[in-house]
Amino acid sequence: MLVVRPITPQDYAALYTCAVESGHGFTSLPVDERLLRRRIARAQEAFAREQVSEPGEEGYLFVMEDTATGEIVGCSGIEAAVGLTDAFYHYRLGKVIHHSKELDVYNALETLTLCNDYTGVSELCTLFLREPYRKNMNGRVLSRFRMLFMAEFRKRFSQFAIAEMRGVSDADGQSPFWGWLQKHFFSMDFTQADYLTGIGEKTFVAELMPRYPIYVKLLDEAAQAVIGKVHENTRPALRMLENEGFRFRGYVDIFDAGPTVEVEVENIRSVRDSRRLPVKIGVVTDGQAYIVCNTRVADFRAAQARIHVRDDHIVIDAESAAGLRLKADDAVRIVAL
Template identity: 75%
Template structure:
């Protein structure tokens, strides 16, 4: 059974492997021992905080584990509120109009303006499923369970949530958008800039990034063509989030120009359709694929299970209930897959 749970210090080696396998452009999983260890420690602190009335600097990190052998299949995270301790940068796509009535000339030009507009909102992040497990509904489960977690612990998160999508880069980690920025404003390649951001070294952004709006028509064609576009490996994740209600509102990553999508938490499909049910231990009969999670914070567990709902109750076999740390009569939250 594949069970999602809070990350533990013993998961470090698997988290490091995920960082290596995720490749260039996956900013939230840099190949850096110190940072990965701090992310695990920070997550443990977040899960240990019992009294949280509003979102702060908590970072919740989960792993998907195969309970039959202990192998870690993937990782997934939620940031409670971004930009509270480190500046959280984006480019916002806008327009300026150059108009001369006397000459009868009208030009509407696209611009990119550096901003911190998403400061304080929650973020779905660090979603990575390892290659052997990219089948069935595993990817959907590893992404969507986070919305059940947010529905269950509403006070810990903002009313709005975003997700940054990886932008276009090649196998060597070269980004057409960054290449233009590098030539004009920076003297470092994309992997180095991406890595520095991933480990929290963001001062170079404020020091070197152009402060005034960039006219898009001044970029070369290769850079213009990838604005708001996603990496091929990211298309399934974007499609899933769009089905949940996430929308692109013109904010892009400052390094690879990948789109950032946003949604109101209460309007997410999985949040609206999830509900609490009572658990019975027994022999289930048929049913549909659901994501089910317990209502514990520190001992949170979630998984994909075949369930049928009868008068606000679901039946779980003893093994599944044990893996999810659920007992007869407990409450659980479910949503259909």
């Protein structure tokens, strides 16, 4: 059984493996022992806070564990509110009009403007599932359970949520968009800039990034072509988020120009469609597949399970109940898978 649970210090080696396997451009999971251990410690602090009245510096990091072997097969996270301490940068796509009635010239030109517009919103982040386990809808579970967590513990998160999608880069981790910025404003390659941001060293962004809007037409064709586009490996994740109600509103990453998608949390499909019901443990035959999670923070568990859903309760089998640490009459939050 694959169960999602809060990360612990004992999961460090597995998290490091996920960081290595995630490859270039995965900013929230850099190959850096100090940062990874710090993220685990932050997560433990967040899960330990029993009473939270508003989103703050909490960073919730989860792992998916194969309970039969103890192997960690993936990870997933939520930042309660971004940019409260370290600036959270994006480029905002805009438009300016150059018009001369006298000369009968009208040009609508796209611009990129450095901004911090998403400060304070919640972020779905750090989603990575190891290659052998990308089947049986495991990826959907590892992403969507976070929406149930947000629905259950609503006060811990902002009114809005975003997700940054990995932009286009080649097998060596080089980004066409960053190539243009590097040539004109920086003296470091994409992987170094991405790594520095991942470990929280963001001062160079404010110091070296162009301070004024950039005309998109001034970028070379390769850079223009990838603005708002996702890495090939990220397309399934983007489609899933779009099905949940996330939309692209013109904000892109400052390094690879990958799109950031946003949604009002109350309008996320899995939040809106989820139900909170008590549990009865019994025999389940021909049940429907659901994502099921318990309603505890520090002892949180989520998994895919086949259950029977009644008007006022669900029926779950004993093995699944044990994996989710449920006993009779406990509450669960569910959504159809």
